[in-house]
Amino acid sequence: MDIFLTRLISGMTAGSVYAMIALALVVVFRSSATINFAQGEFALFTTYVSWWLTQHGWNIWLTLVPALGLGFVMCAVAERFLIRPVRKRDETAVLIVALALFTGLNGLAGWIWGSDDKVYPRLVPIGDDSFLALGGARLYYDSIFVVLSLVLVVGALSLLLNKTGLGLQMRAVATNPESAGLCGIKVGRIFMISWGLAGVIGSLAAAILVPVLPPGQLGLPGMFHMLIFGTVAALLGGLDSVKGAVVGGLSLGVGLAMINGYGSFFGGSISLTVALVVIVVVLGLKPNGLFGSRRLERV
Amino acid sequence: MSALLEARGLSAGYGQSHVLHGVDLTIEPGQVVVVLGANGAGKTTLMRALAGLLPYDGELRVDGETVGGVRPDQMVARGVSLVPQGRGTLTALTVTDNLRTGAVGRRDASGVQEDLDRWFTTFPRLAERRHQVAGTLSGGEQQMLAIARALMSRPRLLLCDEISLGLAPVIVQGLFETIRGINEEMGTALLLVEQNAALAMGIASYVYLLEVGRVVQSGAAESFAQSDSIRRVYLGY
Numbered sequence: 001m002d003i004f005l006t007r008l009i010s011g012m013t014a015g016s017v018y019a020m021i022a023l024a025l026v027v028v029f030r031s032s033a034t035i036n037f038a039q040g041e042f043a044l045f046t047t048y049v050s051w052w053l054t055q056h057g058w059n060i061w062l063t064l065v066p067a068l069g070l071g072f073v074m075c076a077v078a079e080r081f082l083i084r085p086v087r088k089r090d091e092t093a094v095l096i097v098a099l100a101l102f103t104g105l106n107g108l109a110g111w112i113w114g115s116d117d118k119v120y121p122r123l124v125p126i127g128d129d130s131f132l133a134l135g136g137a138r139l140y141y142d143s144i145f146v147v148l149s150l151v152l153v154v155g156a157l158s159l160l161l162n163k164t165g166l167g168l169q170m171r172a173v174a175t176n177p178e179s180a181g182l183c184g185i186k187v188g189r190i191f192m193i194s195w196g197l198a199g200v201i202g203s204l205a206a207a208i209l210v211p212v213l214p215p216g217q218l219g220l221p222g223m224f225h226m227l228i229f230g231t232v233a234a235l236l237g238g239l240d241s242v243k244g245a246v247v248g249g250l251s252l253g254v255g256l257a258m259i260n261g262y263g264s265f266f267g268g269s270i271s272l273t274v275a276l277v278v279i280v281v282v283l284g285l286k287p288n289g290l291f292g293s294r295r296l297e298r299v
Numbered sequence: 300m301s302a303l304l305e306a307r308g309l310s311a312g313y314g315q316s317h318v319l320h321g322v323d324l325t326i327e328p329g330q331v332v333v334v335l336g337a338n339g340a341g342k343t344t345l346m347r348a349l350a351g352l353l354p355y356d357g358e359l360r361v362d363g364e365t366v367g368g369v370r371p372d373q374m375v376a377r378g379v380s381l382v383p384q385g386r387g388t389l390t391a392l393t394v395t396d397n398l399r400t401g402a403v404g405r406r407d408a409s410g411v412q413e414d415l416d417r418w419f420t421t422f423p424r425l426a427e428r429r430h431q432v433a434g435t436l437s438g439g440e441q442q443m444l445a446i447a448r449a450l451m452s453r454p455r456l457l458l459c460d461e462i463s464l465g466l467a468p469v470i471v472q473g474l475f476e477t478i479r480g481i482n483e484e485m486g487t488a489l490l491l492v493e494q495n496a497a498l499a500m501g502i503a504s505y506v507y508l509l510e511v512g513r514v515v516q517s518g519a520a521e522s523f524a525q526s527d528s529i530r531r532v533y534l535g536y
Contacts, residue, residue, distance in 0.1 A: 165403065172389050172400045179387035182350060184375035184404035184452055293391065 005137035007261040008254060013143040014229075015253020016150040020205035021230025022237065022245035023153065024198040029239045030174035031194035034083070034094050035231065038101035040223030041109075042078075042199055043206035046071045048109050050207055051118050051218050060121040064207055068200045075199030076192045084191065110220050117217035120210045146208055153201060154246055161242070170194060174240065205230075225272065229256075232275045235282050238292020247290060252278070301363030303328045303456055303488055304349070304379065308357035311348040318344040320512045321357065326456060329486045331479075333499040333520070336509035342492040343384050345509070346460045349490070350374055350381035375404060380454035384461045386445040390434030394425055397433050397444055401451030411451070418447040421477060439470040446478065456488040457481075463495045471495065475502060 021040065028036045049070055050063040078101060086093045124145040131138040161167035172180040173190045181187045209226060210218050233252045237244025256271050282289060306324040310317055318341045326332050336342050348355040351366075351374040359366045361377045371381070380401075389397050398418065402411045419426035422443045428436060433444060442462055449457060459478065463471040479502045482489050493499035500506070506523045508516040516523075 168392075168396060168399060169403055171392060171396070172403075175389045175391040176387060178352065178371075179383070179389055180400065181352070181371035182375070182381050182383060182387060183400045183448065184372045185400070186370075186372050 002137045003261070007257045009137060009139055009143055011254035011257025012250060013146045013253070014257065015233075015250040016146045017205055017209040017226065017249075018229045018233040018252050019150055019246045019249025020153060020201060020208070021226055022233035022249045023157065023242065024202040024205065025230060025234040026237075026239060026242060026245045027157075027194055027198040027201065029234070031170065031177075031191050032079070032083070032087070034087070034091075034098070035234075035239070036075075036195070036198065037095070037098040037227070037231075038078075038105060039198060039202045040206070040227035040230070041102050041105035042071060042074055043202035044220075044223040045074070045105050045109050046199075046203040047120070047206040047210055047218060047222075048113050048118075051120055052113065054121050060123055064204070067207060068203050071199035071203030072196040073199075075202075076196035079192050079195035080188070083195075084188065106220055115220055117219040120218040122211045123208065142211065149204065149208055150246070150249075153204065154242065157201075157242060166193070228272065229275055232278050232282075234289075235279055236289055238289030240293060241289065241291035244289055244291035301360070302326060303330075303362065304490075305360040305363075306349065306357065307360075309345070309348060309355055309359065310357055311344055311353050311355040313344075313353075318512050319348065319355075322509070322512070322514055324507060324514070326488055326490055328455065329482070329488050330505060331482055331489045331491070331503050332505045332507065333491045333493060333503035334507045334509055335493065335496050335499065338494075339511075340509040341512040342509055343460055344512075346381060346384070346458050346490075346492055350379065350383075350458060352381075372404070375452050375454070378453075378455035379458065380449040380452050380456070381458040382445045382449045382460060382462060384464065386438075386441045388433045388436070388441045388444060390432070392433055393430050394433055394436070394444060395429045397448050398451050401448035404452055410453075414451055414453070418450065422447060439466050439474075442466060442470075442474060443477075446474070450481070450487070454487065456490060459489065459491045459493075461492055461494060463493060463498065471498060475499075478502070 024039050024043075025035060028034060028039070046067040050060070050067040053063040053066065054060050082097055082101070083094055086097050122142070124142045131140040132144070133139070161171055169180070169185045169190055170193070172183065172185060173187055177187050180190070205226070206223060210222060229252060230249070233248035234245055235248070236252060237246070237248030252275070256274060259270060259274055302325045304324070304326040306322060309322040309324070310319050312318040322345060324332075334342055334345065344353065347353045349359070351369050351371040354369050361379065366374070366377065389400060392400065395415070398415055399411070402414065405411055419429065424440050425443055425447060428440065433441065436444065446459070446462065457478070462474055466474070475498050478489060481487055482502075491499050491503070500520055500523065503520040506518060506520050507514050
């Protein structure tokens with residue numbers, strides 16, 4: 001039973017990170033109907049900036065402020081100057097731009113800071129006794145921190161979307177950008193803000209996950225797997241659904257933890273394989289995902 | 300005193316094909332203007348160009364000031380609001396949220412609440428469904444919602460693109476009575492594009508006849524009532 005609990009906890013932890021990345025993808029998709037494949041690399045870049053600041057004596061928590069701010073600015077600027085002009089002419093080309101950003105940002109990070117793994121300070125204490133006992137299993141502090149962060153992000157996002165004027169505008173644009181414009185909404189500004197918001201969520205996800213998930217170091221390939229799992233989670237839950245991102249992420253995390261735990265005879269890369277199988281199944285059977293509403297077009 | 304809206308030599312289209320060719324149109328404050336024409340005459344293209352959804356050649360002036368660039372929110376800021384063909388309902392939002400979205404440009408929270416109450420009184424069907432998701436409303440209700448949504452920005456000119464489309468006659472009659480009432484009480488100018496010539500003529504003061512993207516005739520509504528032009532444009536004889 002305690003093994004089950006341990007796996008459940010580790011699955012919820014990983015799932016929370018997937019959910020956060022899925023949220024970033026959903027925020028972008030809701031407004032721009034685009035999947036920002038470079039979301040992970042934006043986040044990786046800001047995490048490098050975070051690391052770099054700690055090398056100069058900053059407290060790790062304090063570095064989150066410029067990191068998240070940079071995440072907002074980078075993504076908002078990318079939307080305004082790279083994505084929007086391209087989208088006007090050709091929707092498919094937007095994917096190419098996202099892929100270019102993916103490669104470019106990763107390369108830039110490597111060029112500036114080198115391709116060796118960096119030791120990333122912990123946000124939350126770890127160690128053999130940094131845990132709470134829960135029914136025979138160990139609930140480590142960093143797990144609590146990750147899940148709590150997800151709860152906070154989802155709470156803040158829901159508040160923003162449902163209780164504020166800006167949120168109303170974002171929901172209107174997500175439903176029908178042309179009608180939103182006819183109501184007087186500056187649709188371009190909302191696109192920029194949505195991308196910026198996704199950047200903040202993504203940066204937060206990366207800053208949290210690096211110390212928590214193996215290998216525990218900050219490295220160039222760090223976000224690649226996360227993006228895949230985040231995308232699967234978003235697809236599973238429905239690309240335009242906040243609730244879907246959370247459900248998708250957590251289910252994926254727990255599901256993979258169980259498969260890895262109980263099906264260890266499958267070998268190491270089972271997680272990625274399962275994830276890709278899930279993508280194919282979802283796209284084949286229920287392209288809108290569990291909670292999505294928009295009709296998806298084939299690219 | 301300058302006209303509320305003035306279009307001179309308006310040409311617009313989609314890609315290579317031009318649908319409108321040099322249209323001249325004037326709307327005075329508080330006027331009810333109707334644009335009639337058969338399918339494909341360019342009525343919707345005209346509305347979309349005036350609303351800022353389409354690029355156009357030619358000149359467009361609001362209150363004597365030239366309007367440049369194409370962004371619908373800029374036209375709303377100038378007091379021109381479009382009820383689009385097909386209603387353009389924000390289907391995932393509730394009725395109330397749809398109306399609130401119409402008021403995004405406004406700074407007066409109490410005025411917005413006043414208007415919400417007013418339109419719920421004018422359209423009791425919407426009041427009954429105020430927390431319902433708009434996508435579940437009937438066609439007629441969505442049309443009422445689209446009109447009320449456009450009016451939430453307190454426009455001085457309401458552009459109505461084929462509001463009768465797909466609706467039962469009794470509903471359409473009610474809608475026309477309502478917008479005539481809005482024009483009389485609030486002084487909101489109306490530009491109506493309609494296939495239902497009879498009903499539109501009932502409230503019009505000035506009429507434009509559009510044929511293949513050109514204004515072929517225009518004048519006071521009374522002069523049109525007698526003439527054969529409308530029949531000719533619609534039925535071809």
